[in-house]
Amino acid sequence: MSKHYLVFDTPRDRFLHAVSRGRLGRSASRIEALAGIDMDVPRGSTVGIVGSNGAGKSTLLQIVCGTLQPDGGTVEVNGRISALLELGASFNPEFTGRENVRISSLLVGIDTVRQKQKFAEILAFADIGDFIDRPVKTYSSGMFARLAFAVAINVDPDILIIDEALAVGDEAFQRKCFARLDHLKSSGVTILFVSHSARAVQELCDHAVFLYKGECILSGHPKDVITQYQRLIYAAPADHAGVLDTIRRMGRGEAVPGERAVGAQTPGKAQKRAAEPPREYFDPGLISKSTEYYVSRGAVIEDVWIETRGGRKVNVIRGGEEYLFRYRVAFLQDASKVRFAMTIKSINGLGIGAQWTAPRGEGTGDVAAGSVATVTLPFLCRLNPGTYFCNAGLEGQVDGEPVIMHRIIDGLMFRIDKVGKTRTDYHTDLTCGSPDVTFMSGGKLEPQSRRTHRT
Numbered sequence: 040m041s042k043h044y045l046v047f048d049t050p051r052d053r054f055l056h057a058v059s060r061g062r063l064g065r066s067a068s069r070i071e072a073l074a075g076i077d078m079d080v081p082r083g084s085t086v087g088i089v090g091s092n093g094a095g096k097s098t099l100l101q102i103v104c105g106t107l108q109p110d111g112g113t114v115e116v117n118g119r120i121s122a123l124l125e126l127g128a129s130f131n132p133e134f135t136g137r138e139n140v141r142i143s144s145l146l147v148g149i150d151t152v153r154q155k156q157k158f159a160e161i162l163a164f165a166d167i168g169d170f171i172d173r174p175v176k177t178y179s180s181g182m183f184a185r186l187a188f189a190v191a192i193n194v195d196p197d198i199l200i201i202d203e204a205l206a207v208g209d210e211a212f213q214r215k216c217f218a219r220l221d222h223l224k225s226s227g228v229t230i231l232f233v234s235h236s237a238r239a240v241q242e243l244c245d246h247a248v249f250l251y252k253g254e255c256i257l258s259g260h261p262k263d264v265i266t267q268y269q270r271l272i273y274a275a276p277a278d279h280a281g282v283l284d285t286i287r288r289m290g291r292g293e294a295v296p297g298e299r300a301v302g303a304q305t306p307g308k309a310q311k312r313a314a315e316p317p318r319e320y321f322d323p324g325l326i327s328k329s330t331e332y333y334v335s336r337g338a339v340i341e342d343v344w345i346e347t348r349g350g351r352k353v354n355v356i357r358g359g360e361e362y363l364f365r366y367r368v369a370f371l372q373d374a375s376k377v378r379f380a381m382t383i384k385s386i387n388g389l390g391i392g393a394q395w396t397a398p399r400g401e402g403t404g405d406v407a408a409g410s411v412a413t414v415t416l417p418f419l420c421r422l423n424p425g426t427y428f429c430n431a432g433l434e435g436q437v438d439g440e441p442v443i444m445h446r447i448i449d450g451l452m453f454r455i456d457k458v459g460k461t462r463t464d465y466h467t468d469l470t471c472g473s474p475d476v477t478f479m480s481g482g483k484l485e486p487q488s489r490r491t492h493r494t
């Protein structure tokens with residue numbers, strides 16, 4: 040669908056244009072706010088819409104909400120929408136918070152009996168105390184945000200539409216909103232989310248769409264789309280056209296030399312893929328771009344990977360299954376009491392679980408320079424769908440000194456799709472089975488180093 044706006048120099052020109060159906064008055068300039076947008080948002084998905092100022096994000100959301108009409112194409116909406124477009128836009132500033140809540144509930148068809156129960160929930164979430172009985176025109180922007188958000192999420196929406204609304208409010212409230220959105224997501228609410236915050240889109244969404252001057256130029260996994268979005272907004276003016284062309288080509292699914300393909304092209308395709316039989320596989324495009332290497336102190340981690348119990352290398356894995364995190368280390372110096380570790384982190388760097396081959400102060404026996412070790416740390420994938428990163432490292436005694444011999448940050452990334460036995464509850468203990476270190480030459484493994492130590 041598409042949408043354009045006509046901009047007139049004066050109200051008189053607008054008036055003449057309206058009454059004469061465009062025959063009188065000075066001609067208007069035409070802004071193509073949306074040009075040929077074609078997308079599916081599957082039920083239960085959370086789609087982030089990113090783009091620079093004026094890209095058409097708000098126009099798109101307003102059309103989906105029905106507050107604006109497209110001038111070409113159609114939008115089909117299945118379900119009850121609750122929208123947070125402009126904060127509290129539906130509130131009457133002269134009415135109290137309580138009165139506005141009542142009106143908003145009536146507008147979305149909540150009967151008076153359920154209103155009472157809902158009101159208590161809204162009040163508890165908004166947490167604005169006595170202000171609930173004061174006119175909303177006396178509210179601070181934070182209070183507005185609290186009440187508007189509390190109303191939007193408590194009217195049992197099937198589809199929740201949020202336009203930058205979470206940028207308002209203090210951090211504690213934002214955290215509360217995100218927690219609530221997570222809850223809505225897991226209860227199957229479809230969410231359309233506009234934000235300039237890359238972090239918010241990556242944390243919340245399972246799909247992202249990049250709008251550029253009214254066109255959808257890229258659609259896919261949030262991390263991929265955000266990477267390209269940031270690449271464009273930070274591009275030097277001389278590089279802008281080239282970067283834009285590259286992104287467009289990627290969006291069309293063309294193979295661009297030096298660029299890895301972006302995930303699903305439309306949410307519809309992502310949904311179809313999710314409906315395929317559960318399986319794990321290796322996606323060659325899923326490569327960490329944030330890998331960092333510590334300075335080597337006597338050893339080098341050469342390769343990091345995940346494999347199935349059957350020995351197949353994978354990076355798109357299934358919740359609830361066991362996998363082996365493995366890496367190969369070459370020893371450049373003699374060492375002893377070496378212990379090896381891995382960490383799994385969320386997309387924003389939060390450590391989720393760590394595993395060591397031995398407790399602090401213990402580890403292997405003497406390892407001779409020239410040895411190569413293959414480390415195996417089994418883990419049970421008790422994680423929710425999403426993208427994760429792994430660190431690998433080892434420490435030991437070199438020249439009588441305890442040192443971090445080598446460490447790789449974000450050495451690999453893996454993804455859990457919404458298939459398989461994913462769990463919605465939290466488990467930080469991801470261990471299963473004993474770790475193993477096998478040396479190709481030189482090293483000696485003490486029995487106690489086979490014990491798992493985790494933080």
Ligand SMILES: Nc1ncnc2c1ncn2[C@@H]1O[C@H](COP(=O)(O)OP(=O)(O)OP(=O)(O)O)[C@@H](O)[C@H]1O
Pocket residue numbers: 044045046070071072090091092093094095096097098099
């Ligand atoms: N009522 C209007 N009359 C004329 N032009 C409009 C109107 N509303 C939006 N536009 C124009 O349409 C284009 C898309 O605007 P829109 O507000 O949808 O962008 P956006 O991506 O939400 O921007 P932002 O991030 O700044 O909120 C812009 O060029 C804007 O100037």
